[in-house]
Amino acid sequence: LAKTTQPISMDSYEGQEVNITCSHNNIATNDYITWYQQFPSQGPRFIIQGYKTKVTNEVASLFIPADRKSSTLSLPRVSLSDTAVYYCPLRPNNAGNMLTFGGGTRLMVKP
Amino acid sequence: AAGVIQSPRHLIKEKRETATLKCYPIPRHDTVYWYQQGPGQDPQFLISFYEKMQSDKGSIPDRFSAQQFSDYHSELNMSSLELGDSALYFCASSLLGPEGTDTQYFGPGTRLTVL
Numbered sequence: 001l002a003k004t005t006q007p008i009s010m011d012s013y014e015g016q017e018v019n020i021t022c023s024h025n026n027i028a029t030n031d032y033i034t035w036y037q038q039f040p041s042q043g044p045r046f047i048i049q050g051y052k053t054k055v056t057n058e059v060a061s062l063f064i065p066a067d068r069k070s071s072t073l074s075l076p077r078v079s080l081s082d083t084a085v086y087y088c089p090l091r092p093n094n095a096g097n098m099l100t101f102g103g104g105t106r107l108m109v110k111p
Numbered sequence: 112a113a114g115v116i117q118s119p120r121h122l123i124k125e126k127r128e129t130a131t132l133k134c135y136p137i138p139r140h141d142t143v144y145w146y147q148q149g150p151g152q153d154p155q156f157l158i159s160f161y162e163k164m165q166s167d168k169g170s171i172p173d174r175f176s177a178q179q180f181s182d183y184h185s186e187l188n189m190s191s192l193e194l195g196d197s198a199l200y201f202c203a204s205s206l207l208g209p210e211g212t213d214t215q216y217f218g219p220g221t222r223l224t225v226l
Contacts, residue, residue: 034214043115043201043217044154087153096167097205097213098144098156 004102006089011108018075020105022088025069033064033071036087038104044087047073083109113137115204115218118119123224124192132187132221136204143185144203144215145177154201157221160185192225199223 005023012018024033032051036044048055048062051072055062061074075082085106089099116135124130136143142161146154156169160179169179174192179185189196199220205213 036217041199041220041222043203043220046214046216049214089154091204097142097207098159098167098169099146099154099203099215101153103153108191 003100004090006086006088006103006105008022008103009106011110012078013110016079018078018082018107018109020073020075020086020107021070022068022073024060024088024090027068028092031091033062033068033088033090034099035060035062035071035073035088036059037082038085038087047086078107078109080109080111083107114163115202115216117200117202117218117221119221120219121222121224123226124165125226126192126194128192128225130189130192130223132189132200132202132223134185134202134204134218136183136185136202137216140204140206140216141183142205142207142213143179143183144205145171145185145187146197146201146203146217147170148201150198152191157187194225196226197223 034049035047038044047061050062052064063072085104087104089101118133145157145161148154157171158177159167161180177187193221201217201220203217204213205215207213
């Protein structure tokens with residue numbers, strides 16, 4: 001069963017780059033890696049998605065090694081508004097498209 | 112860009128009452144997912160629909176049912192409400208591509224409080 005492991009929490013300061021790593025040893029061969037950001041009492045917000053190597057958009061970069069057993073979300077120059085929980089949910093192997101959320105990473109950005 | 116719409120945003124019910132939550136997916140999305148997030152917990156998958164047919168079922172109590180209508184909106188019906196049903200309920204929609212490639216976009220959620 002696909003399962004993810006992330007650090008429970010991370011602290012950073014405004015303007016710094018933050019890297020959050022997610023381990024997913026049993027990721028399905030055809031599954032994409034997707035990261036979400038969630039603020040309290042709000043729905044998870046899509047950040048970035050990729051299959052392998054590196055993907056970059058206007059808010060983040062996603063690094064995926066060749067074995068795809070982990071991925072790293074990189075947030076450049078964080079601000080206070082980036083304080084949130086970050087998830088890298090996966091789909092269960094050969095069992096549908098639903099997302100399985102493991103414990104996310106609570107990022108605290110300090111001034 | 113249009114997002115997923117959920118209504119109501121807040122709902123307060125008494126034990127043993129019923130509740131209906133509605134979800135309006137992003138236009139042209141064909142798949143709807145329902146998730147439940149209890150206080151301090153991670154979102155948990157309940158049920159999903161693709162082209163108006165149930166596609167997957169998660170940890171959804173028998174007291175709950177859902178359907179997707181011809182206009183692709185979905186409703187989650189909850190009966191005999193219990194205190195433990197108090198949670199945030201999220202709907203997500205996607206345009207289903209080859210398995211593993213659809214991106215789910217979440218709505219703002221409905222906060223259900225059972226007293």
